[in-house]
Amino acid sequence: MVTVAVVGAGNWGKNHIRTFANLSSARLKYVYDMNGQRLAAAAKAFPSVTIIENYESVLSDAEIEGVIIASSASSHYELGKKALLAGKDVLIEKPLTLSSGDALDLVQTARKLERVLMVGHLLLYHPAVRKLKELIESGELGEIYYIYSQRLNLGTIRRDENVLWSLAPHDISVICYLLNEFPREVSVHKGRFIQKGVEDVAFMQMLFSRGRIANIHVSWLDPHKVRKITVVGSKKMVVFDDMESTEKIKIYDIGVKEIDYQNYGESIGLRFGDIVIPRLSGGEPLRIEAEHFIECIESRRTPLSDGVGGMNVVKILEAAESGGVISKDGIGAAAEVSSGKIKEFL
Ligand SMILES: NC(=O)c1ccc[n+]([C@@H]2O[C@H](COP(=O)([O-])OP(=O)(O)OC[C@H]3O[C@@H](n4cnc5c(N)ncnc54)[C@H](O)[C@@H]3O)[C@@H](O)[C@H]2O)c1
Numbered sequence: 001m002v003t004v005a006v007v008g009a010g011n012w013g014k015n016h017i018r019t020f021a022n023l024s025s026a027r028l029k030y031v032y033d034m035n036g037q038r039l040a041a042a043a044k045a046f047p048s049v050t051i052i053e054n055y056e057s058v059l060s061d062a063e064i065e066g067v068i069i070a071s072s073a074s075s076h077y078e079l080g081k082k083a084l085l086a087g088k089d090v091l092i093e094k095p096l097t098l099s100s101g102d103a104l105d106l107v108q109t110a111r112k113l114e115r116v117l118m119v120g121h122l123l124l125y126h127p128a129v130r131k132l133k134e135l136i137e138s139g140e141l142g143e144i145y146y147i148y149s150q151r152l153n154l155g156t157i158r159r160d161e162n163v164l165w166s167l168a169p170h171d172i173s174v175i176c177y178l179l180n181e182f183p184r185e186v187s188v189h190k191g192r193f194i195q196k197g198v199e200d201v202a203f204m205q206m207l208f209s210r211g212r213i214a215n216i217h218v219s220w221l222d223p224h225k226v227r228k229i230t231v232v233g234s235k236k237m238v239v240f241d242d243m244e245s246t247e248k249i250k251i252y253d254i255g256v257k258e259i260d261y262q263n264y265g266e267s268i269g270l271r272f273g274d275i276v277i278p279r280l281s282g283g284e285p286l287r288i289e290a291e292h293f294i295e296c297i298e299s300r301r302t303p304l305s306d307g308v309g310g311m312n313v314v315k316i317l318e319a320a321e322s323g324g325v326i327s328k329d330g331i332g333a334a335a336e337v338s339s340g341k342i343k344e345f346l
Pocket of ligand 1: 007008009010011012013014032033034035038070071072073075079093094095120121122166
């Protein structure tokens, strides 16, 4: 049994509190938030947990092995660093930090102190993403041509990070995981309409090896609630629609049959086969993520969504915002480490 504390009792932190409070392999000892009202609401919703108003008391309690940080993104670095220095294993929500320098510092601190540093890239623990990975790795989709994702809704509008930093970490982590590679080039177009200095909509592109491309559309100012990832392969195409309650994955056995340059009239033959909806197993992604964190604490394994992966996502976001090409020695080297761990976990 691993004893843990959750930091941040906001909209998402509540889910961590519920999940860890119900995990048989963990004991949730404390919930800490700097906002007394949030703490009081957590105490009411989860009478079995102890709320605490002092972070230092959490960190000085030798019983606490793991700290889950689900506070606002701007506080991740400071709270995470303190927890690591206090000898705790740490799970930090996405985005890991708001700068790659801070992310690197957390990665190096965790390495030096031999602590687990995990990032809440939730979708990597989603059974549908596991299925997508399986379909790609088995070759069933053929060569992957391109991937695009849409993560749209009206809200949640944030103040300390723009929509790209708030929502795109999910899609970046999934796309890099599926392609087992980090992009060579990234670019983004963003629109700012509601608050000064905080963008509400972004269209981001990533270019991978062999001409493979990805597009990420994120917005908190949209009439549709959409959470969709489409993968187009040479043999089959797949849509992961997270708004569907049961039919989350649809595999389209469609594509281009052949290109007949001899016969101009029917030069490109199309193939229309079945649409298959596979059964997914595995349960709730957050519960799988939480169990994985506990398992990594117990076994001292490196998490699937480790600090290096979290840092790479931050680097990609930074590169996109500065209009950039990602240098091979910068992200390339780290990417190899991370993808090695992806294989190990699977
Ligand atoms: N993995 C996912 O699917 C997912 C989904 C939603 C949000 N998130 C992430 O979770 C984090 C929290 O999001 P949210 O929607 O709960 O935000 P929120 O604003 O509802 O809650 C944040 C909480 O953190 C507390 N807090 C801020 N700074 C603090 C500090 N220094 N010390 C202690 N408490 C502090 C605030 O008082 C607040 O209660 C963000 O990083 C967000 O991106 C992840």
